[in-house]
Amino acid sequence: MTAATSAPADPHGPAARPRRRAGRPAAAVLDQNGITSAALQLIGKSGYDGFTMAALARTLNVAPSALYNHVSSKRDVLVLVQDHLTSFVDVTAFEAGDWEQAVRDWAWSYRDVFSKHTPLIPVIAVLPVADAPKTLAMYEAVSAGFSRAGFPQERIVPAIVAIESFIFGSAYDVTAPADIFDSGTMAASTPHFTAAVQRLAEEGHEKPADVAFRLGLEALLAGLGALRAA
């Protein structure tokens, strides 16, 4: 410590804007849209570790407790973020007609969006669609595409769920470290696995997560495509 002034140090620059005084402001300063975009921005800058209710409040220049007038919990904020991100998933190709290519476009973009947001996956995976309007809109577009492609009605939801499950798991795989399959000192006792890892590494142009995703997705397309009547 050298030459500290008597004023407490402000780690966020020369002067955080002074907060308003207590009491209801003339116009509300917060709403769900503002909270959602501030959350998305904060997550982008600080990651999910840095995403706390206190940090979110700071970027919005309010007290943490003010957030609870607009959301009921931190999980609620994550739901808003999740639904917003879903609008970036590409479902446009389902209108065009080629079912296989539509699923490809959808699945790759879906994985790419959420591979940067894996902490949301436990939230999405069990969230009632009624709580996420944009997510519901995505399902409508995808279901319509499956229906037009000739899928029997009772197989449409299971097929979508199956592909989605594959996408969620694959989104985690994107974030795996490069050495995830390094057997280390155990290599000698795992000859088949070690050999397979070795042979994959020798190919080694594309990212392993992309190779696995393409392989699984094309297998699902082939297997599920057989269900179509059209």
Next chain:
Amino acid sequence: MTAATSAPADPHGPAARPRRRAGRPAAAVLDQNGITSAALQLIGKSGYDGFTMAALARTLNVAPSALYNHVSSKRDVLVLVQDHLTSFVDVTAFEAGDWEQAVRDWAWSYRDVFSKHTPLIPVIAVLPVADAPKTLAMYEAVSAGFSRAGFPQERIVPAIVAIESFIFGSAYDVTAPADIFDSGTMAASTPHFTAAVQRLAEEGHEKPADVAFRLGLEALLAGLGALRAA
């Protein structure tokens, strides 16, 4: 408050065994195996919400800080639990010969084990195999089965990763609430999706998560099986 004694109330019964006094005990009271099985038991009783380092220490009758002589973090405990659980995944059928049936047995048991432990999925999905010996042993058994079934070496790891990604996503799906696909007030604006959900519900014998898992797994088996040379 009625008739409180001067002694502080003990919420855990008449008398928690008195702790030992400070200083190194004659024999160590903790080890990784004991921590792992206590953790598994605690998770079974209190769920992952109730699984805290303090609660874990209490079941082991030690101070929370004592745990850090044997593990470096809470995540470390989760890794130990994850690896232990993996030994309950059934890989025995890979020795028998029928590749399709072996993958079925493996995948269903893998999903069933971790559907009760979804908070471990973010841990498993990115954990280097070198840090989890039982998990590595599972990969060895599975790789050997794929190899014997005639898979080209460089496709074995991607195929396993793809199936595993599907399993992880499907494990979450098992925990989804029954009303997850209820469109609520939006039903009118999502006709294709709502109709598909309706038709699935009319079938309605098997659990939706099981229907989706079977459909996806069989599609993967069909699609991936085509890669075999044998």
Next chain:
DNA sequence: ACCTGAACACCGTTCAAGT
């Protein structure tokens, strides 16, 4: 080396008080 006990630096959330 391996315990205890106290302390640290956080969390998310609640709630009275203010306008």
Next chain:
DNA sequence: ACCTGAACACCGTTCAAGT
């Protein structure tokens, strides 16, 4: 209705002191 500020009931983790 919608803010502030203080408080609550926790967290995981560190570390000096003890044997």
